[in-house]
Amino acid sequence: MTNKLGCIGGGQMGEALIKGILQSGLYPKEQIVVADPDADRRQFLEQTYSVATSGNSADVWLTSDTVILAVKPQVMGRLLRRDKDHVSERHLIITIAAGLPLSFYNDCLNARAYRIIRVMPNTPALVLEGASALSGNENVTATDLQQAIGIFNSVGKAIVVAEEYLDAVTGLSGSGPAYVFTFTEAMIDAGVKCGLPRNVAEALTLQTILGSVNLLRQSGEHPAVQRARVTSPGGTTIAGLHVLERAGFSGIIIDAVEAATRRSLELGGKR
Numbered sequence: 001m002t003n004k005l006g007c008i009g010g011g012q013m014g015e016a017l018i019k020g021i022l023q024s025g026l027y028p029k030e031q032i033v034v035a036d037p038d039a040d041r042r043q044f045l046e047q048t049y050s051v052a053t054s055g056n057s058a059d060v061w062l063t064s065d066t067v068i069l070a071v072k073p074q075v076m077g078r079l080l081r082r083d084k085d086h087v088s089e090r091h092l093i094i095t096i097a098a099g100l101p102l103s104f105y106n107d108c109l110n111a112r113a114y115r116i117i118r119v120m121p122n123t124p125a126l127v128l129e130g131a132s133a134l135s136g137n138e139n140v141t142a143t144d145l146q147q148a149i150g151i152f153n154s155v156g157k158a159i160v161v162a163e164e165y166l167d168a169v170t171g172l173s174g175s176g177p178a179y180v181f182t183f184t185e186a187m188i189d190a191g192v193k194c195g196l197p198r199n200v201a202e203a204l205t206l207q208t209i210l211g212s213v214n215l216l217r218q219s220g221e222h223p224a225v226q227r228a229r230v231t232s233p234g235g236t237t238i239a240g241l242h243v244l245e246r247a248g249f250s251g252i253i254i255d256a257v258e259a260a261t262r263r264s265l266e267l268g269g270k271r
């Protein structure tokens with residue numbers, strides 16, 4: 001047992017997980033190694049997080065018992081077929097790639113006995129507020145699952161789901177931060193359009209979103225109940241909500257999550 005955590009792919013999500021894991025203290029920097037082909041990227045990761053890096057993913061398999069696969073789904077097959085001689089039963093393989101089913105990994109590695117956990121995290125892991133759902137294959141033990149839950153709980157909240165749900169998770173919470181950022185940007189612009197200085201619009205928008213989420217969490221009430229409390233008869237809110245619903249706001253959000261879920265299924269070759 002080396003107890004090292006390896007990450008193959010030091011891009012947006014690899015970095016988010018490393019930063020979050022270091023911040024949480026789950027692994028010290030000495031126990032983390034990251035592989036990425038881009039020398040500038042490796043230098044950035046070394047300088048920013050003081051972790052070891054390598055341009056060759058084989059180094060990660062050699063030094064680590066737990067390996068997070070954080071490369072794009074489109075390059076995963078090539079990577080696994082190239083690295084398969086370095087992979088063994090001692091590895092706990094954790095993949096965060098969108099769409100690719102657990103069966104894909106065993107097919108690429110020509111093996112049935114590997115312990116593989118598929119996870120869909122999201123970028124708020126950077127600030128320890130990530131949302132992750134995960135599912136393991138038939139070889140995964142309760143200890144493996146606890147280890148993966150520990151890693152993703154260290155950067156937010158992790159839940160175990162049946163694998164069949166992971167494409168919908170990808171469409172909802174994996175891609176979700178992008179919808180929230182788009183909504184946030186639109187709210188800020190709306191404040192500016194209505195005459196607020198940009199910094200005022202930004203501060204009010206961020207606090208409104210944060211406060212609304214905390215209110216939902218702490219009250220435990222359905223969003224519709226809280227929405228009704230904001231909406232005075234004949235008042236301002238109903239005027240705004242009328243415009244949102246006439247434009248199909250709820251339907252657009254549902255369509256977006258459904259489209260992203262469909263794309264995840266496509267990436268996995270299911271449609």
Ligand SMILES: NC(=O)C1=CN([C@@H]2O[C@H](COP(=O)(O)OP(=O)(O)OC[C@H]3O[C@@H](n4cnc5c(N)ncnc54)[C@H](OP(=O)(O)O)[C@@H]3O)[C@@H](O)[C@H]2O)C=CC1
Nearest residue numbers: 009010011012013035036038070071072073096097098121
């Ligand atoms: N971004 C997100 O919000 C989320 C992403 N994911 C999943 O995480 C994975 C990574 O996504 P993301 O971080 O956004 O993508 P990025 O493109 O930012 O990161 C992928 C990194 O992997 C590197 N890479 C490519 N080939 C290899 C290789 N053979 N060995 C080691 N590293 C390699 C890439 O280098 P180079 O660019 O030089 O090729 C790049 O730095 C994807 O599978 C995605 O589906 C999951 C949840 C959320």
Ligand SMILES: O=C(O)[C@@H]1CCC=N1
Nearest residue numbers: 097098170174175176
């Ligand atoms: O856009 C993507 O494909 C990845 C997966 C979920 C979030 N980002």
